[in-house]
Amino acid sequence: MSPAEKLRALLAQDKLHVMPCCFDALSAKLVQQANFDLTFMSGFATSASRIGQPDLGLMSYGEVLDQARNITEATTIPLIADGDTGYGNAMNVRRTVAGFAKAGAAAVMIEDQLAPKRCGHTPGKAVVSREEAFDRIRAANDARAEGADILILARTDARHDHGLTEAIDRASKFRELGADILFVEAPKTEEEMKILCRELPGPKMANIVEGGETPDLPHSELRDIGYSIAAYPLTLMAAAMQAMNTVLDALSKDNPRDPHLMDFKTLRDKIGFNSYYTNSEQYKSSNRECKL
Known part of the structure; x- marks a missing residue:
């Protein structure tokens, strides 16, 4: 469709x-x-x-x-x-x-x-x-x-x-x-x-x-x-801006940032790193050296 x-x-x-x-x-x-x-x-x-x-x-x-x-x-x-x-x-x-x-x-x-x-x-x-x-x-x-x-x-x-x-x-x-x-x-x-x-x-x-x-x-x-x-x-934009302001304030004061952050594993997954690596496996060539 x-x-x-x-x-x-x-x-x-x-x-x-x-x-x-x-x-x-x-x-x-x-x-x-x-x-x-x-x-x-x-x-x-x-x-x-x-x-x-x-x-x-x-x-x-x-x-x-x-x-x-x-x-x-x-x-x-x-x-x-x-x-x-x-x-x-x-x-x-x-x-x-x-x-x-x-x-x-x-x-x-x-x-x-x-x-x-x-x-x-x-x-x-x-x-x-x-x-x-x-x-x-x-x-x-x-x-x-x-x-x-x-x-x-x-x-x-x-x-x-x-x-x-x-x-x-x-x-x-x-x-x-x-x-x-x-x-x-x-x-x-x-x-x-x-x-x-x-x-x-x-x-x-x-x-x-x-x-x-x-x-x-x-x-x-x-x-x-x-x-x-x-x-x-504006819901997502307002949420994102509020979250960024919160963590910027924490960073400027050297306060803990972890409670306000998405964990690195989840972040990679949502962006698409894991699916990229999974899909790319099918295109990996063998370890044999190319002989001309």
Whole structure:
């Protein structure tokens, strides 16, 4: 099955798929090793890890595409890539969608923010007009019609400035234009989440940012509300940063570090050293000297 086919099969299941979001190949491998069915390349976390900068449109299309390719080469579970605003006009959107399909992504997210985009739970974000937003999704669908084997995750941030009704109207139109998964960013209450799932067709994604605007509900409640995917974009990044700060503090004070560290054997195994050595055994030549 192609990555897109794997994701379609998951979405056909009547269940909530919990989706920890990755930011590089190693974090994606850990998600897969923990037996999660899919992952998302968080733009917030990827920008922080790759260029050490906030998610404010500073990463280029090429940098994001390269990071996605690294992830898909290291894992086999479906990856949803963050295509931001498509990196330009509708023609750029077409190129973006086609590029992520070639890189092995199962889906690509295209959003209606005004460029440069911002994290959905930070100040200052704004959306483009309805017409421009719809053109982005039309262009994404056209890229797929030309052979890009990929799903389209359509995101709207209209809730922030224009209210829930506008966000629902936009997302509903996205679905008409070919979007496979709908994502209304930052509903503020559980009731808003229920309204979204009741009024919008097809699979919906909830975006759960610890400390963000959307209620951090238990998985069972998200499932009952009607979500197909629950994304956790910053959980792994926040955990990694907290752990690194803790051990850096211990190191600076010459305190014991062992309680905060993964043991060396487990670390090697999770990175892939042991499987590498096992696989390489079959290629070892005999000890006989080569005779010319």
